[in-house]
Amino acid sequence: MKTTDAAVPMGAAPRHRRRQDPTPWNTLPPYARQRLAVAFAELAVHKGDFAAALLALARCAPGEGHRDLLRLHSAEQRGHAELCLRYAARLRPQSGPGDGGFPQPGRAGTCAAELGPGWYAALVRSCLTGEGALVTAALGALRDAARAACAPSALDDDLAAMAREDAVRHAHVVAVVRDGVLSGHAERVARAHGEGVEATVRALVQPRRRTMTPMVPVALAQRAALLSSRWDAVRDRLVAQLALIGLESYAAETRRRWDAAQARALDEYRDRWGAPHVVRRAAAAGLLPAPGALG
Secondary structure (H helix, E strand, C coil): CCCCCCCCCCCCCCCCCCCCCCCCCCCHHHHHHHHHHHHHHHHHHHHHHHHHHHHHHHHHCHHHHHHHHHHHHHHHHHHHHHHHHHHHHHCCCCEEEEEECCCCCCCCCCCHHCCCCCCHHHHHHHHHCCCHHHHHHHHHHHHHHHHHHCCHHHHHHHHHHHHHHHHHHHHHHHHHHHHHHHHHHHHHEEEEEEHHHHHHHHHHHHHCCCCCCCCHHHHHHHHHHHHHHHHHHHHHHHHHHHHHCHHHHHHHHHHHHHHHHHHHHHHHHHHCCCCCCCCHHHCCCCCCCCCCCCC
Protein backbone atom coordinates (compact mmCIF):
# COMPACT_ATOMS: atom_id res chain seq x y z
CA MET A 1 0.00 0.00 0.00
CA LYS A 2 1.32 3.42 -0.86
CA THR A 3 2.64 5.43 2.07
CA THR A 4 2.23 9.20 2.03
CA ASP A 5 2.81 12.07 4.44
CA ALA A 6 -0.92 12.03 5.17
CA ALA A 7 -1.00 8.28 5.70
CA VAL A 8 1.90 8.38 8.17
CA PRO A 9 1.54 11.58 10.24
CA MET A 10 4.69 12.83 11.89
CA GLY A 11 4.81 11.66 15.48
CA ALA A 12 2.37 8.80 15.03
CA ALA A 13 3.02 6.19 17.72
CA PRO A 14 2.94 2.50 16.81
CA ARG A 15 -0.01 0.66 18.30
CA HIS A 16 2.13 -1.46 20.61
CA ARG A 17 3.00 1.72 22.52
CA ARG A 18 -0.57 2.91 23.02
CA ARG A 19 -0.90 1.43 26.48
CA GLN A 20 -0.74 2.69 30.01
CA ASP A 21 2.22 1.65 32.12
CA PRO A 22 1.07 0.92 35.68
CA THR A 23 4.65 0.43 36.96
CA PRO A 24 5.44 2.61 40.02
CA TRP A 25 8.29 4.70 38.65
CA ASN A 26 8.94 6.30 42.02
CA THR A 27 10.56 3.03 43.12
CA LEU A 28 13.66 3.99 41.11
CA PRO A 29 16.38 5.77 43.12
CA PRO A 30 16.53 9.56 42.45
CA TYR A 31 19.99 9.29 40.85
CA ALA A 32 18.81 6.59 38.46
CA ARG A 33 15.68 8.60 37.58
CA GLN A 34 17.76 11.68 36.82
CA ARG A 35 20.29 9.75 34.73
CA LEU A 36 17.56 8.06 32.70
CA ALA A 37 15.67 11.34 32.26
CA VAL A 38 18.74 13.03 30.77
CA ALA A 39 19.48 10.03 28.55
CA PHE A 40 15.90 9.99 27.24
CA ALA A 41 16.02 13.74 26.56
CA GLU A 42 19.29 13.41 24.64
CA LEU A 43 17.96 10.49 22.62
CA ALA A 44 14.88 12.56 21.83
CA VAL A 45 17.09 15.25 20.30
CA HIS A 46 18.96 12.72 18.15
CA LYS A 47 15.71 11.06 17.08
CA GLY A 48 14.07 14.39 16.24
CA ASP A 49 17.04 15.61 14.25
CA PHE A 50 17.19 12.30 12.42
CA ALA A 51 13.48 12.52 11.59
CA ALA A 52 14.07 15.94 10.00
CA ALA A 53 17.00 14.62 7.95
CA LEU A 54 15.02 11.60 6.75
CA LEU A 55 12.12 13.78 5.65
CA ALA A 56 14.49 16.05 3.71
CA LEU A 57 16.02 12.99 2.05
CA ALA A 58 12.53 11.77 1.16
CA ARG A 59 11.75 15.03 -0.64
CA CYS A 60 14.87 14.61 -2.81
CA ALA A 61 14.68 10.83 -3.26
CA PRO A 62 15.02 9.35 -6.77
CA GLY A 63 11.83 7.35 -6.94
CA GLU A 64 8.49 7.08 -5.21
CA GLY A 65 9.39 3.89 -3.37
CA HIS A 66 12.36 5.52 -1.66
CA ARG A 67 10.28 8.59 -0.84
CA ASP A 68 7.55 6.56 0.80
CA LEU A 69 9.90 4.43 2.90
CA LEU A 70 11.93 7.41 4.07
CA ARG A 71 8.74 9.21 5.07
CA LEU A 72 7.72 6.15 7.04
CA HIS A 73 11.12 5.99 8.76
CA SER A 74 10.92 9.73 9.49
CA ALA A 75 7.50 9.29 11.13
CA GLU A 76 8.87 6.43 13.24
CA GLN A 77 11.79 8.54 14.42
CA ARG A 78 9.48 11.43 15.31
CA GLY A 79 7.27 9.02 17.25
CA HIS A 80 10.34 7.70 19.06
CA ALA A 81 11.40 11.27 19.95
CA GLU A 82 7.99 12.09 21.39
CA LEU A 83 7.94 8.87 23.39
CA CYS A 84 11.40 9.66 24.76
CA LEU A 85 10.25 13.10 25.90
CA ARG A 86 7.24 11.57 27.65
CA TYR A 87 9.51 9.14 29.48
CA ALA A 88 11.86 11.99 30.41
CA ALA A 89 8.98 14.00 31.83
CA ARG A 90 7.73 10.99 33.79
CA LEU A 91 11.15 10.31 35.24
CA ARG A 92 11.74 13.95 36.13
CA PRO A 93 8.21 15.30 36.67
CA GLN A 94 9.30 18.69 37.98
CA SER A 95 10.30 19.59 34.40
CA GLY A 96 8.48 19.07 31.17
CA PRO A 97 9.32 19.12 27.46
CA GLY A 98 7.63 22.47 27.04
CA ASP A 99 9.22 24.44 29.91
CA GLY A 100 12.86 24.44 28.86
CA GLY A 101 13.73 21.55 31.13
CA PHE A 102 14.66 19.28 28.21
CA PRO A 103 16.39 19.80 24.86
CA GLN A 104 13.98 19.80 21.96
CA PRO A 105 14.22 17.51 18.90
CA GLY A 106 14.12 18.49 15.27
CA ARG A 107 16.74 21.23 15.42
CA ALA A 108 19.21 20.13 12.73
CA GLY A 109 19.88 17.87 9.81
CA THR A 110 17.46 19.16 7.19
CA CYS A 111 19.78 21.55 5.39
CA ALA A 112 22.69 19.11 5.42
CA ALA A 113 20.55 16.45 3.80
CA GLU A 114 19.00 18.76 1.20
CA LEU A 115 22.15 20.62 0.16
CA GLY A 116 24.67 17.76 0.16
CA PRO A 117 26.50 16.95 -3.10
CA GLY A 118 24.38 14.07 -4.32
CA TRP A 119 21.49 12.16 -2.81
CA TYR A 120 23.41 8.95 -2.11
CA ALA A 121 26.15 10.92 -0.37
CA ALA A 122 23.57 12.74 1.76
CA LEU A 123 21.92 9.43 2.60
CA VAL A 124 25.26 8.02 3.79
CA ARG A 125 26.15 11.08 5.87
CA SER A 126 22.73 11.20 7.53
CA CYS A 127 21.85 7.52 7.96
CA LEU A 128 24.95 5.33 7.99
CA THR A 129 27.13 7.88 9.78
CA GLY A 130 26.04 11.13 11.45
CA GLU A 131 22.67 11.11 13.20
CA GLY A 132 21.99 7.52 12.17
CA ALA A 133 25.08 6.33 14.03
CA LEU A 134 24.44 8.62 16.99
CA VAL A 135 20.87 7.36 17.37
CA THR A 136 22.10 3.77 17.52
CA ALA A 137 24.80 4.62 20.05
CA ALA A 138 22.47 6.68 22.25
CA LEU A 139 19.76 4.02 22.21
CA GLY A 140 22.25 1.30 23.15
CA ALA A 141 23.60 3.41 26.02
CA LEU A 142 20.08 4.10 27.25
CA ARG A 143 19.16 0.42 27.22
CA ASP A 144 22.29 -0.38 29.23
CA ALA A 145 21.45 2.36 31.74
CA ALA A 146 17.85 1.14 32.07
CA ARG A 147 18.98 -2.41 32.77
CA ALA A 148 21.58 -1.24 35.30
CA ALA A 149 18.87 0.74 37.10
CA CYS A 150 16.48 -2.24 37.07
CA ALA A 151 13.93 -0.03 35.33
CA PRO A 152 10.40 -1.35 34.74
CA SER A 153 10.07 -3.97 32.02
CA ALA A 154 7.67 -1.76 30.07
CA LEU A 155 10.51 0.68 29.46
CA ASP A 156 12.77 -2.04 28.08
CA ASP A 157 9.89 -3.24 25.88
CA ASP A 158 9.57 0.20 24.31
CA LEU A 159 13.32 0.55 23.84
CA ALA A 160 13.46 -2.92 22.26
CA ALA A 161 10.66 -1.91 19.87
CA MET A 162 12.63 1.20 18.90
CA ALA A 163 15.71 -0.95 18.26
CA ARG A 164 13.74 -3.31 16.00
CA GLU A 165 12.34 -0.44 13.94
CA ASP A 166 15.79 1.13 13.71
CA ALA A 167 17.20 -2.18 12.48
CA VAL A 168 14.61 -2.33 9.70
CA ARG A 169 15.40 1.25 8.72
CA HIS A 170 19.15 0.54 8.71
CA ALA A 171 18.73 -2.56 6.54
CA HIS A 172 16.70 -0.55 4.02
CA VAL A 173 19.28 2.23 3.87
CA VAL A 174 22.15 -0.24 3.46
CA ALA A 175 20.34 -1.88 0.53
CA VAL A 176 19.70 1.49 -1.13
CA VAL A 177 23.30 2.64 -0.69
CA ARG A 178 24.62 -0.70 -2.01
CA ASP A 179 22.49 -0.18 -5.12
CA GLY A 180 24.00 3.28 -5.45
CA VAL A 181 27.54 1.88 -5.24
CA LEU A 182 26.74 -0.69 -7.91
CA SER A 183 25.17 1.93 -10.17
CA GLY A 184 28.24 4.17 -10.40
CA HIS A 185 28.25 6.21 -7.19
CA ALA A 186 30.98 4.25 -5.37
CA GLU A 187 33.54 7.06 -5.22
CA ARG A 188 31.04 9.61 -3.97
CA VAL A 189 29.63 7.20 -1.40
CA ALA A 190 33.12 6.33 -0.12
CA ARG A 191 34.02 10.00 0.22
CA ALA A 192 30.78 10.77 2.04
CA HIS A 193 31.28 7.82 4.39
CA GLY A 194 34.78 9.02 5.28
CA GLU A 195 33.57 12.56 5.92
CA GLY A 196 30.72 11.17 7.98
CA VAL A 197 33.12 9.12 10.09
CA GLU A 198 35.01 12.25 11.09
CA ALA A 199 31.80 14.11 11.94
CA THR A 200 30.56 11.15 13.98
CA VAL A 201 33.77 10.98 16.02
CA ARG A 202 33.52 14.66 16.89
CA ALA A 203 29.88 14.30 17.90
CA LEU A 204 30.74 11.38 20.19
CA VAL A 205 33.77 12.97 21.88
CA GLN A 206 32.09 16.40 22.14
CA PRO A 207 35.28 18.41 22.78
CA ARG A 208 33.26 21.56 23.56
CA ARG A 209 31.38 19.86 26.37
CA ARG A 210 33.19 19.24 29.64
CA THR A 211 33.06 15.60 30.74
CA MET A 212 32.81 14.50 34.35
CA THR A 213 36.18 13.12 35.48
CA PRO A 214 36.06 10.98 38.63
CA MET A 215 39.07 11.25 40.92
CA VAL A 216 38.74 7.77 42.46
CA PRO A 217 40.77 5.38 40.23
CA VAL A 218 38.09 2.68 40.13
CA ALA A 219 35.40 5.17 39.12
CA LEU A 220 37.76 6.81 36.62
CA ALA A 221 38.51 3.46 35.00
CA GLN A 222 34.82 2.54 34.82
CA ARG A 223 33.78 5.87 33.30
CA ALA A 224 36.60 5.85 30.75
CA ALA A 225 36.05 2.21 29.81
CA LEU A 226 32.34 2.86 29.26
CA LEU A 227 32.99 5.78 26.92
CA SER A 228 35.82 4.03 25.11
CA SER A 229 33.79 0.87 24.55
CA ARG A 230 30.90 2.89 23.13
CA TRP A 231 33.19 4.74 20.76
CA ASP A 232 34.78 1.47 19.64
CA ALA A 233 31.35 -0.07 19.06
CA VAL A 234 30.36 2.80 16.76
CA ARG A 235 33.69 2.58 14.92
CA ASP A 236 33.33 -1.16 14.39
CA ARG A 237 29.77 -0.71 13.18
CA LEU A 238 30.83 1.91 10.63
CA VAL A 239 33.68 -0.31 9.41
CA ALA A 240 31.33 -3.30 9.12
CA GLN A 241 28.93 -1.22 7.02
CA LEU A 242 31.53 -0.93 4.30
CA ALA A 243 31.35 -4.64 3.51
CA LEU A 244 27.55 -4.46 3.43
CA ILE A 245 27.55 -1.66 0.85
CA GLY A 246 30.34 -3.16 -1.27
CA LEU A 247 33.21 -0.92 -0.15
CA GLU A 248 35.13 -3.28 2.14
CA SER A 249 38.44 -2.16 0.60
CA TYR A 250 38.05 1.12 2.53
CA ALA A 251 38.00 -0.57 5.95
CA ALA A 252 41.63 0.08 6.91
CA GLU A 253 41.44 3.68 5.73
CA THR A 254 38.26 4.18 7.74
CA ARG A 255 39.94 2.91 10.92
CA ARG A 256 42.89 5.26 10.35
CA ARG A 257 40.54 8.13 9.70
CA TRP A 258 38.60 7.35 12.89
CA ASP A 259 41.76 7.24 15.02
CA ALA A 260 43.05 10.51 13.58
CA ALA A 261 39.71 12.26 14.10
CA GLN A 262 39.50 10.95 17.66
CA ALA A 263 43.02 12.21 18.44
CA ARG A 264 42.15 15.66 17.07
CA ALA A 265 38.93 15.81 19.11
CA LEU A 266 40.74 14.78 22.30
CA ASP A 267 43.49 17.35 21.63
CA GLU A 268 40.82 20.03 21.19
CA TYR A 269 39.20 18.96 24.46
CA ARG A 270 42.55 19.31 26.29
CA ASP A 271 43.25 22.72 24.74
CA ARG A 272 39.77 24.02 25.54
CA TRP A 273 39.47 22.78 29.12
CA GLY A 274 43.10 22.74 30.20
CA ALA A 275 42.96 19.08 31.23
CA PRO A 276 42.91 15.74 29.41
CA HIS A 277 39.63 14.02 28.59
CA VAL A 278 38.61 11.27 31.02
CA VAL A 279 39.58 8.63 28.45
CA ARG A 280 43.10 10.02 28.06
CA ARG A 281 43.46 10.55 31.78
CA ALA A 282 42.62 6.90 32.41
CA ALA A 283 45.01 5.78 29.68
CA ALA A 284 47.81 7.91 31.12
CA ALA A 285 47.21 6.31 34.52
CA GLY A 286 47.49 2.84 33.01
CA LEU A 287 43.82 2.12 33.65
CA LEU A 288 42.89 1.88 29.97
CA PRO A 289 44.66 1.31 26.65
CA ALA A 290 45.48 4.55 24.85
CA PRO A 291 42.65 5.72 22.53
CA GLY A 292 43.12 4.03 19.17
CA ALA A 293 45.61 1.49 20.51
CA LEU A 294 43.20 -1.38 20.01
CA GLY A 295 41.98 -0.26 16.60
